[in-house]
Amino acid sequence: MRTARQLALRPAVTAAVAALALAATLIVGAAPSHAATCSAYVGLTFDDGPSDAHTPALLAALGRYGLRATMFNEGQYAAAYPAQVRSEAAAGMWIGDHSYTHPHLTRLSQARIDSEISRTQQAIAAAGGGTPKLFRPPYGETDGTVQGVAAKYGLRQVIWDADSQDWNGASTDAIVQAVSRLTDGQVILLHEWPPNTLAAIPRIAQTLAGRGLCAGMISAQTGHATAPSG
Ligand SMILES: [Zn+2]
8 A cells, every 4th residue: 555655756756766777778878899998908828728627617707797808829738628719709808829848949940940830830721720920939038030930830829027926936915917918909928727827717707898908819919908899
């Protein structure tokens, strides 16, 4: 049973509900357009995969939070786990070349550097990951010879602006903090195998969203993170 007072409140309540509904419509309407909510882009990179042991869980975690990343695959693992390369591509990840056997490239002859890079390009393409446009030398070690060979295969060399130190036993807190310091266009080094990196994914997503940052692609033209174009 309604009192007179409740009835008098109804128009105000109805207006408030209508306003909320409008706000909800606006929020929903904005969601598909990432440009509207992304003030800047950063590049998340995961090295040393793919593998049956780590790639599925990493892709599931990234997918849960709508994060896209660049996976710098080793050719030997792309050849061993081609289905994981396809999973990375199907999940919207970008796939880069991280050499075939992860050697110290600057200690090798030009012919062996060429073999490391070219065999990886072939292995990733053969697995269904497309032909990479980005290359990261193992350990970030490079020189003019390495860059020259990469350029021969149309590859843009990408090192990193920030090292999460996840390979060196960094805590989940430290990994999240490293991500929180990224600025527009920057690229961070992560790996697919450390448990702390997988554990950090939800908070990485939260940290980026809180700063209006989105996980973008790395431009083969500039080497910096930018809005995804495909
Ligand atoms: Zn590596």
